[in-house]
Amino acid sequence: MKTREELITLAYDARKQAYAPYSGFRVGAALLTKNGAVYLGCNIENASYGAANCAERTAFFKAVSEGEREFAAIAIVGGAEDGPSGRMCAPCGICRQVMREFCDPKTFLIFLEDGNGGISEYTLEELLPRGFGPENLT
Numbered sequence: 360m361k362t363r364e365e366l367i368t369l370a371y372d373a374r375k376q377a378y379a380p381y382s383g384f385r386v387g388a389a390l391l392t393k394n395g396a397v398y399l400g401c402n403i404e405n406a407s408y409g410a411a412n413c414a415e416r417t418a419f420f421k422a423v424s425e426g427e428r429e430f431a432a433i434a435i436v437g438g439a440e441d442g443p444s445g446r447m448c449a450p451c452g453i454c455r456q457v458m459r460e461f462c463d464p465k466t467f468l469i470f471l472e473d474g475n476g477g478i479s480e481y482t483l484e485e486l487l488p489r490g491f492g493p494e495n496l497t
């Protein structure tokens with residue numbers, strides 16, 4: 360099973376593929392399944408700005424489309440291409456909601472650089488408290 364440091368390194372690898380000609384803000388994500396597989400994602404922007412896809416959702420949609428449904432953790436790195444590295448890039452609200460669809464809020468972990476050379480770790484519940492999920496519809 361990958362460590363959180365390894366996942367952050369993989370997120371940096373994924374960030375190299377970021378397509379961000381409009382914002383110049385490049386993001387990478389490494390999504391770990393409960394079986395130890397890793398799916399990478401980057402942000403993909405569009406001339407029609409609203410069609411952009413975040414790195415986290417790219418990783419989730421790749422994984423789900425390959426049949427994965429059980430997730431353990433995600434590492435996310437991002438920042439302006441000419442900005443300081445290692446600054447925290449927290450997932451946007453839409454990505455948190457996508458995580459909520461497939462992940463246990465109490466156990467799914469989100470690894471973010473803290474801006475001081477360390478890694479901060481949050482549960483999904485910490486980043487999306489009292490969220491709306493599939494069980495609310497039953």
Ligand code: THU
Pocket residue numbers: 379382384385386401402403404411412413414415437448449450451454
């Ligand atoms: N972005 C992500 O990919 N993930 C985040 O968590 C925050 C924002 C992207 C979307 C857009 O391409 C760029 O960063 C600026 O918002």
